[in-house]
Amino acid sequence: MKYGILIGILLLLLTACQHPTVYVYTEGLTALQKQQLTEQLQQQTLPFQFTELPVPKEFSAATLLTSEDKILTAETEQLANIMQAMGYQPQLNYVSVANHHYSDGNIGFYLRGEQIEQGFEMPQQLHTTGCVEDRYNNLKVRFFDNLVEFTLLNGARAQLVWQRYENYLVINYRDTAQSYTHSTPLVATPFGEKPSDTFRYNAHIAGPQWLNCSLQVVYMD
CATH class of the missing domain: 2.40.128 (Lipocalin)
Structure with missing residues (x-):
């Protein structure tokens, strides 16, 4: 009986470890934008994790990467809505299982701020x-x-x-x-x-x- 309980706990822990995660990459966001992004990510259903890496140059300003092997439609839509709420038009890309970064339902969330050119004068x-x-x-x-x-x-x-x-x-x-x-x-x-x-x-x-x-x-x- 004791072993059965232990095995059950281990299975629960294993399931938790395998829960799909949102990996968040940001670049060039203001402190206000970062705060707003964090608050909105806390309201969606998947666990999320900020990374220290920049957004790849080949990606659009708002990009979602999700795996073909396990597509989480509702969760991906929530993330796209967050991008739209921040004034972006998200681009959704699917990656194959061969790309191990985003398999098993993991999602990449990439958001890059756009900047006003140095020396730009505001229109009146x-x-x-x-x-x-x-x-x-x-x-x-x-x-x-x-x-x-x-x-x-x-x-x-x-x-x-x-x-x-x-x-x-x-x-x-x-x-x-x-x-x-x-x-x-x-x-x-x-x-x-x-x-x-x-x-x-x-x-x-x-x-x-x-x-x-x-x-x-x-x-x-």
Whole structure:
């Protein structure tokens, strides 16, 4: 009887050791982004482990690697949702059993921050876009000195402090902050594709909801 109990305990321990794990690789994230990422990873169902290695250059800014031998659909979707909540478009890649790094359901989670170029000057006027709540799209946003001014739906103007932090745009609001990554995508307009400066929000914060928007200016020649 005693041996049976011991064998049962060993089997439970073995099962626990074999539980699929999320291996998290990050590079170039702000302290705020890292905190938000950790909090969101704690809410998903798989155990996770941060690594000290950088994100491989050939990977996109948000990449998930999962093994073909054991696909955890629901768990992978949770991880993709975390990337999307931080303002990224995840790319999902499947690897074969021959790649022993991600077999038995283990998942690689790779997230790389994008940086604003050194010497880049903030545009003076932008508009909100891609908001979590559609009604906040197309608010006017003005940058001047160290202040940023949002013209709200009721016409009121909210002035907040903005700054650069490790080459990211950060807008502070009371005891929280929203950070943004910079890119220059082409934007479809009635006059064809036009260049833009786009600042994509990095996380879904509790509020105000108009900070859960990206900021964009489109150049019409």
